[in-house]
Amino acid sequence: MKWDLLFRYRMRPGMLAWLLHRISGLALVGYIVIHVYGLRALTDREQFNALIAGYHHPVFRILEIFLLAAVTYHALNGLRIVLIDFLGWSPKQKRLFWTLSGAAVLIIGLGAYPILRMFL
């Protein structure tokens, strides 16, 4: 494997933002495939209840935090891309990256708290 490919990138904020956007995007496509496929259960009471009960398993609660993290990052960095492309905010893009990263950490922390509290 050519792992050095990953480290050949110059990791400035813009590149880090781009790489994380790509990785979280791929994860979300994987998730939507599983999610939509699972929704077949919507037509059957027993199957649907079993599906939702299954999602209350500890493993899925932890995965849910990763899902929240991927969605939050992807949404906020997407907002940054829109601001750069449509409103010409490219001079502010680094500051914007750190501001939105702070907001992302806050949202992920707030969302993860009720889930993590259940394990205490």
Next chain:
Amino acid sequence: MARTYEPASRPRAFWWFFHRVSGAVLVILLIVHYWVQHYDPATATMTPQILAEGELPRYGEAAQRRTGMEEPTPYDLVMARLADPAYAWFWKTFNLLFLLFALHHGFYGLSNILGDYLRHDMARLIANVLIWILALVLLLIGAYSVITAGWNYSGPAVG
């Protein structure tokens, strides 16, 4: 090898633009989706409980009032939206739009990523055909599930 440059094209410029629009729309749809599924005590099917094997989540008063049941199951909470003639059209439209935007946004992004790493025109074409077939299959599965949900719903299960 792929051509070094492809001629600029209007459809491509449109889809580039639409990717940003669908992303912005998805943020709004996702906030509503999360609120309804995880936070509103009257509608949330996911609770913060950790369940043992074979156990169903226990819902609070708001959910009992909304479904008119002592012990509503996750299915009953969803059916309060998808089987109720007053709300079903709204939530089914919402879900179908959500499905369409999410699948297009996700698979367009995937197509862009694959295009960055696949160097041969034929490899790109094959990858694109395969992923858009997958997207279409998911659209059909999802649309069928959403549209037919609640058609034979008749209140709580007996027993």
